[in-house]
């Protein structure tokens with residue numbers, strides 16, 4: 001089920017929670033930034049597209065949108081992308097060269113409706129300037145987050161995600177322990193390469209976000225967090241290289257899980 005809430009007066013969150021059996025819930029967020037040229041950051045999951053379109057219409061007339069900022073092309077971010085483009089001829093997609101390339105393997109983007117923006121570059125969307133950035137953790141080389149100079153909000157794509165038992169609307173409503181554990185576990189799943197990084201260089205990357213000093217930290221996979229929580233969020237990420245690597249259930253574990261869900265078979 002997709003619900004909406006306000007993370008800031010000019011930012012709506014469209015959120016659902018996806019169960020990961022045996023591990024918890026992963027929030028899946030998209031955002032409407034109510035700039036004078038309104039921006040939709042990501043477009044939900046493929047499986048929930050109908051519901052996404054309904055939720056979106058509850059916070060903005062989709063025909064008023066001017067931009068889709070596509071952080072990356074994973075299936076939890078592109079769900080309603082083509083539908084929105086088909087319904088609103090003025091809508092353009094902000095992505096990267098690689099984003100266009102990967103979309104071309106399944107559902108090509110119309111090139112006259114694409115705007116390529118690389119980390120470090122800015123675009124103006126009416127009343128505000130958005131700066132593209134590469135978050136310190138990501139699962140797809142296309143990943144491009146953004147910083148909104150007017151609201152001070154950081155949109156960090158999959159960075160700072162957390163697997164949780166319950167998903168509140170504010171990251172601050174999670175205990176420090178649950179937030180830390182959920183974040184570290186997610187990062188070992190989503191960015192397994194963090195185990196191989198130079199920790200000093202990684203710390204410098206994290207300092208880059210600290211220097212940005214955002215008022216709000218928005219992740220595709222975490223409830224909205226206040227800027228005052230950034231230190232905690234960064235500390236969790238900094239501990240990931242030393243955390244146990246994630247190994248998914250193998251076939252034997254899957255069969256055990258299934259038998260627990262279905263009970264003993266007829267031979268038992």
Ligand SMILES: [Fe+2]
Nearest residue numbers: 074139140158
């Ligand atoms: Fe992703």
Ligand SMILES: [Fe+2]
Nearest residue numbers: 074076158220
């Ligand atoms: Fe994601």
